[in-house]
Amino acid sequence: MITFEGVTKRYPGGTVALDDVSLECPTGRITVFVGTSGGGKTTALRTINRMVEPTSGRVLIDGEDVREKRPAELRRGIGYVIQHAGLFPHRTIEDNIATVPYLLGWNKKKARERALELMERVGLDRTMAKRYPFQLSGGQQQRVGVARALAADPPVMLMDEPFSAVDPVVRAELQDEFLRLQDELHKTIVFVTHDIDEAIKLGDKIAVFQTGGKLVQVDSPEDLLAHPADDFVAGFIGQNRGIRTLSFATTSGLRLSDDAVRPGSAAAADAAGLDWVLVVDDERRPLGWTRPAGVEGTLAEARLDPVGATFRVGADSVRVALDAAVLSPAGLAVGVDGDGAVVGTAAGTDLLAVPTHGSSGPEDDG
Numbered sequence: 001m002i003t004f005e006g007v008t009k010r011y012p013g014g015t016v017a018l019d020d021v022s023l024e025c026p027t028g029r030i031t032v033f034v035g036t037s038g039g040g041k042t043t044a045l046r047t048i049n050r051m052v053e054p055t056s057g058r059v060l061i062d063g064e065d066v067r068e069k070r071p072a073e074l075r076r077g078i079g080y081v082i083q084h085a086g087l088f089p090h091r092t093i094e095d096n097i098a099t100v101p102y103l104l105g106w107n108k109k110k111a112r113e114r115a116l117e118l119m120e121r122v123g124l125d126r127t128m129a130k131r132y133p134f135q136l137s138g139g140q141q142q143r144v145g146v147a148r149a150l151a152a153d154p155p156v157m158l159m160d161e162p163f164s165a166v167d168p169v170v171r172a173e174l175q176d177e178f179l180r181l182q183d184e185l186h187k188t189i190v191f192v193t194h195d196i197d198e199a200i201k202l203g204d205k206i207a208v209f210q211t212g213g214k215l216v217q218v219d220s221p222e223d224l225l226a227h228p229a230d231d232f233v234a235g236f237i238g239q240n241r242g243i244r245t246l247s248f249a250t251t252s253g254l255r256l257s258d259d260a261v262r263p264g265s266a267a268a269a270d271a272a273g274l275d276w277v278l279v280v281d282d283e284r285r286p287l288g289w290t291r292p293a294g295v296e297g298t299l300a301e302a303r304l305d306p307v308g309a310t311f312r313v314g315a316d317s318v319r320v321a322l323d324a325a326v327l328s329p330a331g332l333a334v335g336v337d338g339d340g341a342v343v344g345t346a347a348g349t350d351l352l353a354v355p356t357h358g359s360s361g362p363e364d365d366g
């Protein structure tokens, strides 16, 4: 656990970058620092590896004051990832990743093996090992940055806007990959971002900083969305708070209807009263949507519209299900089980009736 005890940082010009910040970042979890520009997030992060020394207060890692270790020694146990990756331009990818192992005196072969293993872990092809950073895309460079931070298997990782410099699609991929990696590695991670969506997606715990280095709220993503501490936090979370809350509502108790689900062998005439029918195969896997009116013979002979997005019942959130409903030609979300077989369908209005965490229903404050 990383503990901030009354940490204040005042710069010579008088700027207060951190104002009496007390906070705990639990072991094996992701704590996200989010907030306005200049709110002190980066400063707070850097007090952990002593790139910034507090004016008063202290920072502890597992109960030990970080000032008790020499900075170089301290930093070997702390991975650090920054925006634009910050790779050494004249070193190959594998040498970049092996930076800390080399510093620790590992032999070349072992360090190289570690670098190649990590490349795979972060989703990079081993054939890129001999390339230089400029020969990689921005997203690939960020992956190298993450691999480099993980090289000596540090228990703590500090990540300062690591995914901010890439486009939204690559960014989402990096976030997903990062969460998968964390599922295996269980590092104690402190992650800085100015993007509330990223904070909600990645954080086990979110700390919101306001200008002047004030920590205004520390909560789980669910509680932050449901109960923002004040107008500043509510404003920062933004207008889509109600919709975001649905990300934490489970689809496991959802009542799904079988009415519109038919096998291809069924006669279209039997479904003539329905506006839309979801045609399924013998294993109940969805084949597509059709309007049965006017179709002769079986539903298998009808022209099908694509199923579009589905949601995994119990595994996906109501937000995912709602998205599936909106994108479906029938306005119905298709719920499937782990094998991809259709459990049933739900209309958008059914989804909005699902109770969400910490409130009686989805809010709309936009």
Ligand SMILES: Nc1ncnc2c1ncn2[C@@H]1O[C@H](COP(=O)(O)OP(=O)(O)OP(=O)(O)O)[C@@H](O)[C@H]1O
Binding pocket: 011, 012, 013, 015, 016, 017, 035, 036, 037, 038, 039, 040, 041, 042, 043, 044, 194, 209
């Ligand atoms: N070395 C420094 N000397 C003087 N002032 C500094 C220094 N570093 C940061 N500051 C000031 O401290 C405040 C907090 O900066 P910090 O970089 O921690 O904010 P941040 O929340 O990370 O912002 P951003 O999201 O823009 O990166 C800012 O007002 C900044 O100008």
